[in-house]
């Protein structure tokens with residue numbers, strides 16, 4: 001079923017493991033993102049898959065054939081580099097045609113395929129230009145075309161958009177997904193931009209310190225993070241602490257949060273303290289207390305207008321949290337700095353921390 | 358405080374002065390080779406190509422010119438090959454004794470060439486290598502490799518190796534990558550190195566003086582020894598030929614390889 005299979009991959013530099021027994025399976029035609037902070041081993045892993053780095057342990061299989069012993073020029077993988085890595089002494093046409101020439105494709109066929117792929121990346125008419133005569137976005141498109149034209153088994157993209165400005169990034173990433181889906185090409189997309197990963201991926205592998213923390217669809221990564229690292233790395237979170245007042249059957253507990261009580265689905269012991277993460281947009285604000293007793297009294301420390309929503313900085317006892325409220329729900333002019341307001345959240349939106357439980 | 362810019366004619370004028378200073382000796386030599394007098398004089402008196410015709414009476418000058426060209430040519434090719442490979446090793450690999458090799462390669466630039474000539478003479482007589490074009494070529498290679506290394510290293514530093522990875526990734530073997538990607542990109546550094554090597558060898562006098570024998574005499578040595586006994590315009594006519602040869606060579610290289618910015622500091 002899986003097309004690209006990585007098993008217990010290890011890379012060691014000067015006795016420090018920078019990739020630690022990494023395993024991952026990617027389905028044919030899938031767009032998988034590697035997402036993680038700087039230095040977590042994304043590029044290292046990608047370079048091992050492409051063959052630029054020797055593996056210090058583990059296996060890489062493509063279509064059930066192990067490739068980790070093949071040199072990079074025998075792996076049939078298409079790579080797009082962060083800095084484009086175009087051949088400066090060749091025209092756009094020759095850059096794109098390079099892989100085909102090596103494969104001894106006929107001249108007529110080369111011409112046809114180069115034109116086809118240049119059309120796909122919307123660069124028809126640029127054949128005779130040299131890389132230095134192109135903008136960053138255009139260079140990136142040439143680089144993509146050059147990798148795609150050889151019909152690689154796997155497309156590897158290492159932070160392909162990080163040198164482009166925000167607007168162009170967004171436009172390019174949509175183009176990349178469109179082409180990727182059209183060709184049905186198995187793709188790994190390295191990024192440290194979580195919004196980018198959430199927007200384009202079929203699945204995301206969140207990496208941290210040489211390990212994969214979680215592999216899931218963007219929605220599951222966001223809504224059901226499995227580790228503290230994923231909770232904190234993806235999106236923004238507040239940390240709140242609750243104390244278990246009562247333990248019920250079927251894994252439910254009554255918890256005490258800063259003067260309010262809530263029933264939460266969690267397995268725990270009486271009197272233990274549990275940390276939870278909750279996202280700013282999952283917190284609601286009330287200007288007067290509800291009658292259910294689940295609201296928490298807070299003081300508005302500061303507010304920040306963000307266009308469609310407003311971010312409120314709230315103080316709960318000695319804890320600080322932020323809440324993002326849509327301006328159509330609450331008019332920001334109704335809430336002032338120093339006002340007393342009430343925060344509420346749904347128990348199911350609490351993401352329990354794995355630590356200190 | 359506002360910085361005042363110098364008017365541009367000051368810049369232009371100082372450039373002109375520098376050019377005049379650099380080119381004046383060459384022009385003096387070229388013009389005085391046309392004199393009708395029996396002795397060298399500037400400005401030339403009258404105009405004649407007689408001294409160029411006279412050269413034909415002195416076939417030893419022509420022989421020496423050909424020898425110099427041969428030696429310079431071989432030196433340039435071999436020194437460029439060695440220097441380029443050494444540069445690749447120095448820039449791209451970490452190995453034991455690397456620092457020592459870097460210093461060693463650069464050392465001929467620090468040693469006065471007279472000292473180097475004496476050393477070479479001693480060494481050759483010790484290993485029993487007689488004066489020959491080969492002996493000259495070896496000496497000149499040692500002399501010129503540092504220039505090649507300097508220039509090629511400069512073009513390799515800042516070379517983005519992901520460009521080579523991209524070629525590998527597209528299916529080119531390491532040798533193809535070197536020939537089709539690396540070499541064309543560092544071409545200007547290599548050619549500049551080769552030109553430097555050629556010219557350094559072509560006009561070397563000091564080192565050659567120690568190696569030549571009666572039948573192996575390079576042109577600079579020939580001119581130098583001739584001048585010790587005679588001082589007629591044959592000297593200036595053969596010198597002019599040397600200058601013109603160098604200029605023609607540069608023009609050919611420029612035309613054939615189409616590298617307008619060989620000596621510019623920036624690559625590509």
Ligand SMILES: Nc1ncnc2c1ncn2[C@@H]1O[C@H](COP(=O)(O)OP(=O)(O)OP(=O)(O)O)[C@@H](O)[C@H]1O
Pocket residue numbers: 013014018036037038039040041042043044045192
């Ligand atoms: N040649 C090397 N020698 C020693 N350590 C290295 C080498 N290359 C990478 N590392 C280390 O390996 C770790 C992973 O590096 P890698 O380049 O894979 O990170 P990354 O996830 O791609 O980060 P970024 O998002 O900044 O590109 C880093 O801690 C880095 O310092």
Ligand SMILES: [Mg+2]
Pocket residue numbers: 042043044
């Ligand atoms: Mg990286």
